[in-house]
Amino acid sequence: MTCNATQRHTAGLTLIELLVTLSIGAVLAAIGAPALQDLLLDQRMTARINGLVHGIYLAKQAAHVRLTETVICKSRDGRDCDAGADWEDGWLLFANLDRDYPATTDPAEPVLTSGPAFSAGTIRANRRAFVFRPFEIRSTNGTLVFCDRRGPAHARAVIVSYTGRPRIATTRSDGDALQCPA
Numbered sequence: 454m455t456c457n458a459t460q461r462h463t464a465g466l467t468l469i470e471l472l473v474t475l476s477i478g479a480v481l482a483a484i485g486a487p488a489l490q491d492l493l494l495d496q497r498m499t500a501r502i503n504g505l506v507h508g509i510y511l512a513k514q515a516a517h518v519r520l521t522e523t524v525i526c527k528s529r530d531g532r533d534c535d536a537g538a539d540w541e542d543g544w545l546l547f548a549n550l551d552r553d554y555p556a557t558t559d560p561a562e563p564v565l566t567s568g569p570a571f572s573a574g575t576i577r578a579n580r581r582a583f584v585f586r587p588f589e590i591r592s593t594n595g596t597l598v599f600c601d602r603r604g605p606a607h608a609r610a611v612i613v614s615y616t617g618r619p620r621i622a623t624t625r626s627d628g629d630a631l632q633c634p635a
Contacts, residue, residue, distance in 0.1 A: 494601050497573040498609060502599055504568045505611055506619050508546050509583070513592075513617040515548060515565055516585040522549040523565065524556040526582035531567035533558050540576035540597060544568040549584070556582055574601030575634055585617045592617040600633035608633050 466474075505525075512523040526534035528545035534557055535542070546565045549556045558564065580595035597611045608631035610622045625631060 491603070494573060494603060494607070497571075498599055498601055498607075501568070501571045501573075501576075502609055502611060502621060505544065505597065506621070508544065508566055508568055509585075509611075509613060509617065509619045511566060512546050512583070512585040515546075516587045516592075516617075519548055520587050522552050522556075522587075523547065523585045524549045524582050525585075526556060528567060529570075532564060534582065536581060540578050541571040541574065543570045556584065571599070574599060576600075577632075577634065583613055591615050598631050598633070600631070605630040605633045 508525055512525055516523045523546060524534070525544055525546050527536070527538040527540055527542060529535050529538045529542045531543060531545055534545060534547075534555075536555070545558070545567045547556075547558050548563050548565060550562050551559060553559075576597055576599050578595055578597040580593055582593070583595060584593045586592050592615060593613070594615045595613050597613075598608055599610070600608045608623075610625075610631055611619050612622055613619050623631070
């Protein structure tokens with residue numbers, strides 16, 4: 454079989470084809486990067502909110518089972534309540550056996566769980582701690598607002614009722630946007 458000039462086949466890409474393909478890939482990556490960044494920020498916020506909501510349900514259940522107060526408080530180390538900490542530094546759930554106020558962790562009081570820091574944003578609350586009491590005795594209500602660098606449009610709030618039940622909201626009760634620190 455002979456090969457003449459009209460039957461020449463190439464197995465590779467030309468430089469022009471490679472540059473066009475790389476340019477199209479770069480444009481698609483530039484278009485997709487902001488959406489991927491938003492997805493990543495949403496995932497981080499959702500993970501922290503779900504961890505806190507799980508902690509609230511655990512606090513409520515532990516108060517009923519142990520027949521004592523359980524407390525969720527700010528904590529940097531996951532072992533002691535820290536009044537000087539911010540909620541985004543982390544939180545701690547413990548059984549407040551001696552029912553002291555403000556609640557502090559004592560060596561005999563078991564730490565039930567803790568939540569990690571929220572490094573992707575801020576958490577602001579209108580309470581220093583949330584106390585959950587057994588049965589129908591009123592618990593501490595309040596709101597925790599989760600914000601990240603995208604601002605109030607993407608903020609989420611965990612609202613804890615007097616019964617200790619949490620719910621997640623995207624606006625304030627009057628329909629206005631949640632407030633985030635500047």
